[in-house]
Amino acid sequence: MRNAFLAGRSIYLRPVEPEDAPHYQTSMNDEEVVRNLLVHRPLTREDQRRFNERAGAAAEPTEPVFAIVRTRGDLLLGATGLHAIDWRRRLAGFGIQIGRKGEWGKGYGTEATSLMLDYAFRDLNLNKVWLQVYEYNTRGIGAYTRVGFRVEATFREDRFTDGRYWDTFHMGILRREWERRKRGGTAGARAGRRAR
Amino acid sequence: MKTPFLVGEVIYLRPLEAEDGPAVAPWLRAAELTGRFAGALPMNEDAARNEVAAMTQDERQVSLAVALRADDRLVGVLRLFGLDANRRFAGYRLALASPSKSFRNHEVAAREATRLALGYAFDTLNLNRVYARVVTSDRAALARYKRLGFVEEGVLRQEAWREGRYEDVAALGVLRGEYRIRGESPKRGRARSR
Numbered sequence: 238m239r240n241a242f243l244a245g246r247s248i249y250l251r252p253v254e255p256e257d258a259p260h261y262q263t264s265m266n267d268e269e270v271v272r273n274l275l276v277h278r279p280l281t282r283e284d285q286r287r288f289n290e291r292a293g294a295a296a297e298p299t300e301p302v303f304a305i306v307r308t309r310g311d312l313l314l315g316a317t318g319l320h321a322i323d324w325r326r327r328l329a330g331f332g333i334q335i336g337r338k339g340e341w342g343k344g345y346g347t348e349a350t351s352l353m354l355d356y357a358f359r360d361l362n363l364n365k366v367w368l369q370v371y372e373y374n375t376r377g378i379g380a381y382t383r384v385g386f387r388v389e390a391t392f393r394e395d396r397f398t399d400g401r402y403w404d405t406f407h408m409g410i411l412r413r414e415w416e417r418r419k420r421g422g423t424a425g426a427r428a429g430r431r432a433r
Numbered sequence: 434m435k436t437p438f439l440v441g442e443v444i445y446l447r448p449l450e451a452e453d454g455p456a457v458a459p460w461l462r463a464a465e466l467t468g469r470f471a472g473a474l475p476m477n478e479d480a481a482r483n484e485v486a487a488m489t490q491d492e493r494q495v496s497l498a499v500a501l502r503a504d505d506r507l508v509g510v511l512r513l514f515g516l517d518a519n520r521r522f523a524g525y526r527l528a529l530a531s532p533s534k535s536f537r538n539h540e541v542a543a544r545e546a547t548r549l550a551l552g553y554a555f556d557t558l559n560l561n562r563v564y565a566r567v568v569t570s571d572r573a574a575l576a577r578y579k580r581l582g583f584v585e586e587g588v589l590r591q592e593a594w595r596e597g598r599y600e601d602v603a604a605l606g607v608l609r610g611e612y613r614i615r616g617e618s619p620k621r622g623r624a625r626s627r
Contacts, residue, residue, distance in 0.1 A: 277519050325473050326594045347560055364599070390587020390604040394562050397520050402561065407604065409590055 238308060243356055245348045250303035250356075253292040253316065257304055264336020268401065272398050273374045274334055287408050298322075305333075305349045314340055317349050319357060319366070327364035329357060335379075347380040354384060358415045366410040371396045378406065381388045385418050386412045434472040437507055438497060439553060441545035444539055446497040448486055449489055454481035460528035465468045466556060488512070495558075499529065499546045508536055509543075511550050513563070540573065547581055551581035551612045564606040565619060568593050578605045 241249040250431035262285040264270045271277070292302035302318035314337045320330035330385040331353060335346050357363045368386065370377045441444040443577035449457070458481035476484065488496040493516045509529035516523045527546055532539035565572045566607045569588060581587065583605040591599035 276480065292598075326592065326593060326599075367589070370500070388587075389589050392562075392586055392604065393565075393584070393606055394608055395520060395522065395606075407587060407589060411591060 253304045258289045297348045329427050331366050331368040351384045362413045372404040439549040445540045449496045449498045451482045451486040454485040465508050521560050525563050525565045555609050566602050569603045570603045583607045
């Protein structure tokens with residue numbers, strides 16, 4: 238582990254470094270990755286360099302971004318961040334991308350999301366974290382649901398990709414819900430997993 | 434009417450001017466408590482003029498002043514914001530002066546302004562979707578939006594902070610072809626032929 242900011246079981250989060258840029262640029266231009274994200278334009282090397290520079294220096298305090306790294310082999314998997322932290326309403330948006338497609342389906346996204354909720358509620362003292370996910374992103378919806386997000390609204394025909402409109406789900410988790418899950422500890426988490 | 438852009442029966446919409454800033458600022462403040470810092474920070478008249486000027490220069494939004502046809506009085510401001518070329522949607526927000534003895538037809542004005550904005554959004558801007566958000570305690574606004582064809586798409590829990598407590602926010606959306614033009618609409622003919 239190098240410069241770990243938040244450590245989980247099999248992954249850790251660290252600041253974004255300039256040398257992460259080539260990996261990110263490749264994944265942020267990969268159709269399969271991007272269709273789950275809020276982007277639809279090509280991303281140049283210079284765009285990516287600037288992004289890494291700003292993110293690594295926390296140039297925007299309301300937009301913290303972390304690199305997601307697999308502990309075994311120190312393998313860069315993707316990135317995660319909070320968006321538009323609103324200190325008055327004490328809420329923030331959540332975003333994540335795992336660009337390393339060979340590592341999909343192994344629970345790393347779920348673990349990173351859970352770490353980010355700890356960061357949002359325990360360290361940043363927020364009251365709510367929300368996110369938007371497209372209806373076809375079943376892997377994402379599964380991960381978010383497992384860590385406690387629930388669907389609060391369905392924005393109809395809010396997303397356009399593959400030549401048609403799709404719905405977007407707005408999901409949210411409140412501080413009190415995160416606290417309850419923490420209090421329940423692993424027992425609650427295990428029961429939840431069993432129920433599913 | 435002064436520089437009318439879209440004309441209703443009781444109100445008309447005209448371009449928003451920088452000098453409208455000071456009049457408009459308190460309405461924006463009241464209407465935008467679901468937003469970030471708007472309303473929580475002081476804004477002097479110069480800042481209000483700059484804010485309004487910035488709104489009119491932003492290519493991702495269309496902002497219009499709401500004025501009474503009877504006496505050209507400015508009673509509100511509306512915005513189609515976050516225009517997205519790929520997803521063809523925009524957010525909608527209306528900020529009107531509070532109802533008073535001299536502004537009795539508040540509800541009629543709100544309905545007309547919204548109807549005109551939707552007609553413009555779908556028929557002129559060729560959008561596919563318009564969304565709006567309103568605190569769930571604002572029953573009048575909720576009813577008005579639904580009457581105009583908006584569908585309640587969910588409730589965003591605790592996303593507003595007003596007067597010392599969190600409030601839930603209703604998410605409303607209307608798609609092309611769903612918005613209703615009532616009988617008194619200037620687009621009467623088309624509405625009937627649908």
